[in-house]
Amino acid sequence: MNILEVKNLTKVYGEKEGNQHTALNNLSFTMEKGEFVAIMGASGSGKSTLLNAVSTLDVPTSGEIKIGGKSIANLSGRKLSDFRAKEIGFIFQEFNLLENLTVRENIALPLSLQNVKAANIKEAVDRVALILDIADLLDKYPEQLSGGQKQRTAAARALVHNPAIILGDEPTGALDSKNAHSMLDAMTEMNVNQGVSILMVTHDAMSASYANRLLLIKDGQVYKELNKGQNESNETFYQDILNVVAQLGQD
Numbered sequence: 466m467n468i469l470e471v472k473n474l475t476k477v478y479g480e481k482e483g484n485q486h487t488a489l490n491n492l493s494f495t496m497e498k499g500e501f502v503a504i505m506g507a508s509g510s511g512k513s514t515l516l517n518a519v520s521t522l523d524v525p526t527s528g529e530i531k532i533g534g535k536s537i538a539n540l541s542g543r544k545l546s547d548f549r550a551k552e553i554g555f556i557f558q559e560f561n562l563l564e565n566l567t568v569r570e571n572i573a574l575p576l577s578l579q580n581v582k583a584a585n586i587k588e589a590v591d592r593v594a595l596i597l598d599i600a601d602l603l604d605k606y607p608e609q610l611s612g613g614q615k616q617r618t619a620a621a622r623a624l625v626h627n628p629a630i631i632l633g634d635e636p637t638g639a640l641d642s643k644n645a646h647s648m649l650d651a652m653t654e655m656n657v658n659q660g661v662s663i664l665m666v667t668h669d670a671m672s673a674s675y676a677n678r679l680l681l682i683k684d685g686q687v688y689k690e691l692n693k694g695q696n697e698s699n700e701t702f703y704q705d706i707l708n709v710v711a712q713l714g715q716d
């Protein structure tokens with residue numbers, strides 16, 4: 466089953482002729498349920514524009530996006546915000562944690578907003594906190610955490626409500642290498658053991674090597690696709706990625 470279908474997606478910024486910029490140009494791809502897909506491409510190639518459209522935060526100029534078989538263009542207002550809250554988890558580069566809430570309260574937000582029962586919220590928060598190795602930080606406030614711990618808290622919040630898909634725009638962008646690896650390990654764990662589908666934008670080949678598949682975006686289109694082999698290690702996939710990225714620079 467396809468968790469995500471993006472068909473002929475086009476996004477043109479700017480109203481006036483001459484002032485317009487085509488950020489996405491008839492871009493299409495699909496993603497199967499349970500896949501971990503990375504997106505790379507030069508600065509300005511349209512990666513964030515794509516993610517913002519898929520996340521329903523921005524409206525494309527034309528084309529179609531289906532999540533779990535449902536076309537998101539048909540949703541608006543309350544229906545759209547409910548759909549977003551239920552089906553999508555976001556991890557952004559800025560952690561967007563609320564400073565006056567504890568780690569536990571921050572992680573619980575997607576569920577509190579859906580009026581889930583307190584006992585069920587506690588159970589769900591404890592479960593994701595274990596996966597992300599922050600179980601002993603739940604009563605702290607964001608300012609008391611390291612960058613990596615903040616990022617894992619944001620990841621826990623993205624996961625707590627069992628979304629159909631997790632979207633990450635440079636989720637490791639603000640982390641040092643050690644914390645980036647532990648974040649990517651946690652995402653891999655969610656993907657492999659919880660079956661969560663992940664779509665992640667990154668500029669970093671090392672981060673992309675954790676995914677099963679890489680889409681390279683150029684000029685608002687999918688320029689190249691690279692699959693990790695069945696038994697291929699992250700290390701050799703990383704080498705493959707470096708090779709196609711070098712190629713991309715030459716074309």
Ligand SMILES: Nc1ncnc2c1ncn2[C@@H]1O[C@H](COP(=O)(O)OP(=O)(O)OP(=O)(O)O)[C@@H](O)[C@H]1O
Pocket residue numbers: 478479486487488506507508509510511512513514515668
């Ligand atoms: N709100 C906007 N108004 C006008 N142009 C925009 C807007 N947002 C993005 N663009 C343009 O669209 C293109 C794609 O931008 P986008 O943010 O998707 O790139 P990106 O691939 O995410 O780049 P980066 O790696 O630097 O984050 C760029 O040329 C950018 O200048």
Ligand SMILES: [Mg+2]
Pocket residue numbers: 512513514
């Ligand atoms: Mg971007």
